[in-house]
Amino acid sequence: MTTNGNGLRWVGKRPVRPDGVDKVTGRAQFGADFTLPGMIVGKVLRSPHAHANIRSIKTEKAQALPGVKAVITAADFPELPSEIEQAGEVVLNFRDMSRNVMARQKALYDGHAVAAVAATSIEIAERALDLIEVDYEVLPHVIDVVEAMEADAPLLHDDLYTMGVEPTPDKPSNVAKRVEFSIGDLNAGFEMAEVVVEREFTTKPVHQGYIEPHAAVASASEDGLCHIWCTTQGQFMVRYYVSRLLGLEVSKLRVTPSEIGGGFGGKTVVYLEPVALALSMKCHRPVKMVMSREEVFRASGPTSGAHVWVKMGATKDGRITAGEAVLKYQAGAVPGAPIGPGCMCAFAPYDLDNVKVVGFDVVTNRPKVAAYRAPGAPISEFGVESVVDELAKKLGMDAIAFREKNAAREGTHAAYGPTFGEIGYTETLRVAKEHPHYQAPLGPNQGRGVASGFWFNIGGASTAALNVNEDGTTTLISGCPDIGGSRASLSMMAAEVLGIDVEQVRPTIADTGSIGYSFLTGGSRVTFATGMAVIEAANDVVRQLRERAAKIWEIDVEAVVWENGEAKPSGSNAGDFEPLSLSSIAATAGKTGGPITGHVSLNAQGAGPAFGTHICDVEVDRETGRVTVLRYTAIQDAGKAIHPSYVEGQIQGGAVQGIGWALNEEYIYDEDGRLENPGFLDYRIPVASDVPMIDAVIVEVPNPKHPYGVRGVGEVPICPPMSAVANAVANATGLRMADLPISPPKLLAAITNGG
Amino acid sequence: MAKVLLTSGVSQQFTDGQTEIDIQATTYRQLLRELDKLYPGLGRELSIDTAVAIDGEIYQEPYLESISAGSEIYFLPRIGGG
Amino acid sequence: MVKTHVNMTVNGEAVEFLCETKATLLDVLRDELDLTGSKEGCSSGDCGACSVILDDRLVCACLVLGAEADGGNVETIEGMADADQLHPLQQKFLEEAALQCGICTPGFLVAAKALLERNSNPTETEVRYWLAGNLCRCTGYDKIVRAVMDTAEEMKGVSK
Ligand code: FES
Ligand code: FES
Numbered sequence: 003m004t005t006n007g008n009g010l011r012w013v014g015k016r017p018v019r020p021d022g023v024d025k026v027t028g029r030a031q032f033g034a035d036f037t038l039p040g041m042i043v044g045k046v047l048r049s050p051h052a053h054a055n056i057r058s059i060k061t062e063k064a065q066a067l068p069g070v071k072a073v074i075t076a077a078d079f080p081e082l083p084s085e086i087e088q089a090g091e092v093v094l095n096f097r098d099m100s101r102n103v104m105a106r107q108k109a110l111y112d113g114h115a116v117a118a119v120a121a122t123s124i125e126i127a128e129r130a131l132d133l134i135e136v137d138y139e140v141l142p143h144v145i146d147v148v149e150a151m152e153a154d155a156p157l158l159h160d161d162l163y164t165m166g167v168e169p170t171p172d173k174p175s176n177v178a179k180r181v182e183f184s185i186g187d188l189n190a191g192f193e194m195a196e197v198v199v200e201r202e203f204t205t206k207p208v209h210q211g212y213i214e215p216h217a218a219v220a221s222a223s224e225d226g227l228c229h230i231w232c233t234t235q236g237q238f239m240v241r242y243y244v245s246r247l248l249g250l251e252v253s254k255l256r257v258t259p260s261e262i263g264g265g266f267g268g269k270t271v272v273y274l275e276p277v278a279l280a281l282s283m284k285c286h287r288p289v290k291m292v293m294s295r296e297e298v299f300r301a302s303g304p305t306s307g308a309h310v311w312v313k314m315g316a317t318k319d320g321r322i323t324a325g326e327a328v329l330k331y332q333a334g335a336v337p338g339a340p341i342g343p344g345c346m347c348a349f350a351p352y353d354l355d356n357v358k359v360v361g362f363d364v365v366t367n368r369p370k371v372a373a374y375r376a377p378g379a380p381i382s383e384f385g386v387e388s389v390v391d392e393l394a395k396k397l398g399m400d401a402i403a404f405r406e407k408n409a410a411r412e413g414t415h416a417a418y419g420p421t422f423g424e425i426g427y428t429e430t431l432r433v434a435k436e437h438p439h440y441q442a443p444l445g446p447n448q449g450r451g452v453a454s455g456f457w458f459n460i461g462g463a464s465t466a467a468l469n470v471n472e473d474g475t476t477t478l479i480s481g482c483p484d485i486g487g488s489r490a491s492l493s494m495m496a497a498e499v500l501g502i503d504v505e506q507v508r509p510t511i512a513d514t515g516s517i518g519y520s521f522l523t524g525g526s527r528v529t530f531a532t533g534m535a536v537i538e539a540a541n542d543v544v545r546q547l548r549e550r551a552a553k554i555w556e557i558d559v560e561a562v563v564w565e566n567g568e569a570k571p572s573g574s575n576a577g578d579f580e581p582l583s584l585s586s587i588a589a590t591a592g593k594t595g596g597p598i599t600g601h602v603s604l605n606a607q608g609a610g611p612a613f614g615t616h617i618c619d620v621e622v623d624r625e626t627g628r629v630t631v632l633r634y635t636a637i638q639d640a641g642k643a644i645h646p647s648y649v650e651g652q653i654q655g656g657a658v659q660g661i662g663w664a665l666n667e668e669y670i671y672d673e674d675g676r677l678e679n680p681g682f683l684d685y686r687i688p689v690a691s692d693v694p695m696i697d698a699v700i701v702e703v704p705n706p707k708h709p710y711g712v713r714g715v716g717e718v719p720i721c722p723p724m725s726a727v728a729n730a731v732a733n734a735t736g737l738r739m740a741d742l743p744i745s746p747p748k749l750l751a752a753i754t755n756g757g
Numbered sequence: 758m759a760k761v762l763l764t765s766g767v768s769q770q771f772t773d774g775q776t777e778i779d780i781q782a783t784t785y786r787q788l789l790r791e792l793d794k795l796y797p798g799l800g801r802e803l804s805i806d807t808a809v810a811i812d813g814e815i816y817q818e819p820y821l822e823s824i825s826a827g828s829e830i831y832f833l834p835r836i837g838g839g
Numbered sequence: 840m841v842k843t844h845v846n847m848t849v850n851g852e853a854v855e856f857l858c859e860t861k862a863t864l865l866d867v868l869r870d871e872l873d874l875t876g877s878k879e880g881c882s883s884g885d886c887g888a889c890s891v892i893l894d895d896r897l898v899c900a901c902l903v904l905g906a907e908a909d910g911g912n913v914e915t916i917e918g919m920a921d922a923d924q925l926h927p928l929q930q931k932f933l934e935e936a937a938l939q940c941g942i943c944t945p946g947f948l949v950a951a952k953a954l955l956e957r958n959s960n961p962t963e964t965e966v967r968y969w970l971a972g973n974l975c976r977c978t979g980y981d982k983i984v985r986a987v988m989d990t991a992e993e994m995k996g997v998s999k
Contacts, residue, residue: 018933025941026929028876028916032942035875086805093806093835125861168770181834182766184776210839211976213880213888214942263878263942264976267839295881342834358765375839419762419831420810458836462817486939486977525838607816647936651978655939658979682885682974690980691964691971698981707814717838 012494013710016647017504019490021261030261033217033233038288041219042071044281045127045291046274047117047134048301049109052367052675053143053156056107056136059117063133069126072284073134075117076106079280080249084161096246098336102370103247103276109138110158110335111367112676113300115273120281120289143367143675147332148309150176150366158335158365176365178337183345183418184358191324191356195315199392203385203740205724206668207307207332210374211659211687214263215298220278221288228255228279233262235269235483236522241514247276248283255279258513259483262523266659267373268303270524299680303372304669306331306339310385312348320399322390322408324356325349325417329382331363334370339363340378343458347721348382349417350456351427351613352390352408357417367675373524375656376457376717380663380724384742387453387725392738401452401729402435405615426639426703427454427613433701434615439635447622448632449734454615455721459714460525461606465518466535468496468543470598474585476500476543478509480532481520486655486716487648488528492536494644495710499540501567502584518603526652526714529644530705531606537709539600550594551582608707612714614638616657616722620730627750629665629731635697636722641705641713650698653719657696660723662688668743759828761792767832771799785809785822788830808835843906849874850918858905865889865900867908868915876916876945880974887973890946890953891915897953899972916945919952928952928990937986939977947973951987959991 008014024030061073084097100106105114117134121127142156149155155176164171166180192198218232228250234240237257245252262269274291282289293302309330316322327348331339341361348359359382394404409428415421434440434452444450467479478496482488493507500507520532544564551569552559561576562569568581591598619633636657643649666686670678679685704711724742732738737752758779768776778795782788793800809819810831816822817835824830842857849872856871865882868874868891880886882901889900892914919926928951931937938944947970954961954969961969966987967980975983 016936019936021941022933022938023925023929025938025944026916026925026932026948027920028874028945030941031875032878034879035869088805166766166770180766182764182769184765212940212942213886213974213976214878214940215880261942262940264940265839266976270837270839292879295883295886340837343836346833346836360766373837373839377837377839419764419833420815421813421829423813457838458815460817460836460838487936525836527838605818607818608814645936647982648939651936651939651982654979654981655977656979659976681883682881683883687974687976688980689971689974690984691967693980695963695984696979696981714838 010498012498012504013642013644014646016645017490017494019487020493020509021484021489032214032263033260034292036219036231036260038219038221041288041290042120042122043124043127044118044120044278044289045131046115046277047131049105049112049114049116051109051138051140052112053141054109054138055141056105056109056116057139058137060135061117064119064130067126067130067133069122070119070130071122071287072120072281073117073130074280074284076104079104079247099243100247102336103273111369113297113369114335115277115301118277118281120285145366145368145671145675147307147330147364147366150364151330151362158367162365177362178333178365179341179363181341181345181361185417186356188324188326188356188358192315194317194323196318197393197396198313198315199389199396200313201389201740203310203388205308205381205384205742207304207368208663208667209299209304209685210266210268212264212266212268215293215295216274216302217292218274218278219288219290220275220282222279222283222286224286226254230255230275230279231258231260232275233260233269235262235265235485235524237483237514238481238519239270239522240272240275243272244276244279248280256513256515259511262483262485265485266375267377267524270373270522271303273302295682296680299685300677301369303370305374305377306333306371306381308332308381310382312385312389314389314393316393316397318397320397320404320407322352322354325354327359327382327385329359329361331361331378331381332366332368332371333363334366334368336370337363337365339371340373344378344382346418347379347456348386351410351454352417353410353414354417375659375720379457380660380721383455383721384724387722388728388738388740391725391729391732402431405454406431422611424703424706425611425613426701429701429703430613430615430637430639433637433699434617437617437635437699439617439633439697444619447624447734449620449730449732451618451726451729451733452615453722453725453729454613455718456611456613457717457721458611459530459609459717460527461531461609462521462527463605464520464532464535465603466532466539467517468539468600470543470588470591472588474583474588475506475508478507478536479512479517480536481512481517482523482528482532484511485523486652487645490648491529491644492533495533495536496540499537499544500584501565526716527609530609530708530712530714533712534606534708535602535604538602538604542600542602543598546598547584547587550587550591553594554582555579610641610705610707610713612639612718614718614722616726618726618730620727620734622731622734622749624753627746627748627753629744629749631661631693631727633694635699636719637699637701638715638718639701639703639713640715641708642702642711643700644710644712646700649700649715652716653698654696656716656719657723658688658693660720661693661727663742664724664727665743666745758826759788759824759830761788762829762831764832767802771796771802782824785819785824788824803832806835808833845906845909847908847910848912850915860906862905863901864903864905864908867905868900874915874917878942878945887950888943888946890949890973892949892953897950916949919948926952927994928987931986931990935982935986935989937978937982943973943975947975947983954987955991955994959995961988961991963988
């Protein structure tokens with residue numbers, strides 16, 4: 003048997019993923035690929051206005067059109083009270099969610115759903131939408147976060163009073179929440195500073211940009227049993243949210259996740275699912291709904307656009323003495339911008355005594371934001387990492403050396419409070435400094451930028467079941483959709499524990515009726531948390547296999563060990579028996595006590611924080627303002643890479659999304675608050691010819707809380723790129739670009755005016 | 758005694774700006790009850806949308822955690838992910 | 840609604856169906872012929888998830904009308920493997936983890952196959968520009984580009 007040097011046979015190797023062949027042959031079923039007999043199609047009518055009162059909706063004509071089977075509006079959804087509720091692992095206001103799914107009384111953004119129809123064909127459904135008469139009273143709207151905070155800004159909700167300020171304001175506003183974190187004495191910190199940099203930044207809303215649009219098929223039978231098939235990051239999330247939105251018992255709804263064509267956080271909420279089910283409940287036909295790309299852009303969650311102010315001070319010898327930030331994040335139509343994590347992550351890579359961060363969650367006439375990789379963090383870290391770069395430059399220090407001098411280490415009080423355990427930030431800096439990229443020569447109009455990033459990672463509830471089959475192969479069942487190769491990493495961990503070939507572990511992702519509750523795929527938790535459940539389930543199977551061997555040999559179970567996929571006597575005085583393989587124990591399982599299955603549900607704690615450091619080279623075309631990324635290296639602490647290829651893939655993909663955020667991507671609204679670029683032609687995500695190879699370097703500082711040392715890897719890679727690019731542009735041009743995206747017209751104007 | 762640390766935002770609302778509070782408690786639940794006795798409303802505030810770091814380790818679900826003398830306890834906003 | 844009678848060859852098999860005037864080749868493949876391997880990411884020619892080969896031309900199936908393809912020869916992802924044998928590109932994509940979620944994969948594979956049929960020895964830049972019509976949001980393109988170049992390298996070795 004071969005192991006990879008540390009006694010591990012599979013962990014750290016790169017086997018072909020178990021679901022791979024289905025995905026390269028077109029066989030894999032994604033959201034829009036599912037059909038049912040008798041199925042009809044649903045379509046949504048969307049508001050053309052950014053902000054409007056809905057005086058009335060007349061659906062009679064649509065209803066009368068032959069082929070139309072159901073028409074619904076908000077009136078078909080129960081009216082839910084506004085209350086903050088702990089829903090499983092997240093906190094929600096279901097009234098707000100209900101209103102985002104289907105507008106009630108008011109349309110709050112261009113693209114907001116106001117009605118839906120189900121019909122026997124798309125053509126009929128579309129004609130029916132035209133026949134729905136909505137009487138709108140158009141209201142003034144506000145998109146920009148700073149404008150939305152002004153006293154005379156158009157008000158989205160007349161019952162929204164800012165939380166987190168004392169006393170609670172007596173007038174409603176668009177500011178849903180204020181949060182504040184501080185440690186130490188900020189004034190004293192700035193007094194110690196010999197160099198201070200202060201700057202304002204803005205970032206635009208960007209979309210997760212998953213290539214697969216939202217899609218769902220829902221079927222409600224006459225006895226009230228319901229089933230949804232959809233593309234989602236969490237079938238249990240869909241089950242709970244839809245049950246609440248439609249007033250169903252959870253057990254009446256079954257949700258089967260399809261393969262998922264990208265999510266990045268954008269599929270951690272529901273849009274079509276409750277609508278399709280509400281339609282099906284009216285006509286008892288299966289209803290299929292698929293968003294167009296335009297609908298994806300107009301009506302599903304981008305991330306916040308933001309205004310960020312950062313001030314930092316340092317001594318001449320390069321010690322940061324104080325850091326202060328004010329963050330204003332757009333939430334979209336209802337409260338819920340990722341402001342808490344934005345605040346906590348801002349200064350997290352640094353060991354600071356004096357910090358203050360104030361954040362605001364602000365509603366605006368845009369689609370409600372959804373999570374996008376490390377939600378909230380990339381925005382605040384963009385500001386801080388840009389200022390860190392400027393400080394280093396003012397001090398005449400190397401960008402990495404300056405960071406090393408101030409880096410958070412084991413034992414550092416994180417800027418958001420708690421003390422860090424084992425973390426790998428300084429490791430990423432060391433590797434960056436020694437990487438050949440960092441020393442490579444640069445040409446004219448070229449510049450190099452460095453930036454770091456941080457994300458907590460999360461654990462959470464997961465269930466895994468491991469069934470031993472008659473022939474000794476195994477079936478591994480879990481409840482988190484596989485969005486980027488987690489079937490591979492989970493089966494590798496099971497194979498590792500069992501000591502068998504990875505091919506003998508067949509992973510499946512089960513529907514909500516076939517496995518215990520699992521929180522969704524997100525926050526980079528699956529390999530960590532579901533991985534823990536898998537490892538425990540496999541350990542449980544090993545325990546049972548030893549018991550069976552003990553019974554067969556008629557010896558004590560303590561005298562049986564499990565090694566390399568076989569039961570063996572623990573030593574010579576345990577008896578002299580031929581080892582029993584998994585398959586031979588499985589073959590006689592019926593005689594020795596019945597089927598062998600492991601089943602574990604847990605709530606994993608102890609996710610390991612992760613850090614990354616990126617190096618980016620750009621070339622600036624001074625004639626056009628165009629920035630070309632020439633070379634890119636992304637270094638990240640993965641704790642332990644179970645399947646290094648998919649860890650690299652997460653790093654590379656996140657880095658390129660960040661490059662898009664830095665250079666191209668933005669939601670553009672016209673004067674009336676309508677989204678002007680709801681398509682891939684005008685909302686331009688990076689294509690293959692826009693980017694170079696992304697050299698992903700994995701650093702492994704194990705997370706002591708995971709059996710193999712896993713930390714999450716999917717979030718951190720999107721944190722550094724915006725500032726890595728901006729810092730590179732600064733070094734190429736001498737211009738500090740503080741407003742994203744650094745698009746050619748913007749940079750050209752800056753070059754013309756100041757360069 | 759365990760040392761409880763609140764964010765400055767929460768402290769302004771509930772504890773007159775005091776961010777460090779010493780509490781005698783052996784479990785997380787007892788800690789919340791004691792805090793709520795001292796500062797009515799704080800216990801509920803901290804049980805919603807909050808994660809807890811006990812001696813540096815973040816618990817999204819701290820309900821069953823125990824607390825030892827000298828523990829350092831931070832209340833933080835809960836963390837999701839993409 | 841008027842329907843057109845259409846004949847075509849799909850992955851070597853003759854098919855015949857009635858096509859609605861507005862239906863695209865992608866609609867036909869997915870809804871009429873149950874070949875859901877070609878994906879719809881935008882229906883406007885911007886994402887390449889629907890890439891198929893029509894009469895030796897790489898096209899976005901969402902931009903071709905079903906009726907236009909009458910008499911045509913269509914190759915889709917479903918026809919790429921030869922019985923038990925994956926196409927070398929499919930094999931390489933698996934070995935090198937050139938897919939994460941996999942929604943873009945059929946389009947990339949079809950497009951890359953069309954490239955290698957024209958240019959058996961593409962440079963990295965040629966690969967990147969050829970594949971610039973295919974969007975992938977998961978991988979950052981690195982492993983996709985490498986897999987295509989490594990396949991070209993390997994196929995050259997075989998044909999020598
Ligand atoms: S679906 Fe045809 S190019 Fe996007
Ligand atoms: S692998 Fe997900 S879009 Fe390419």
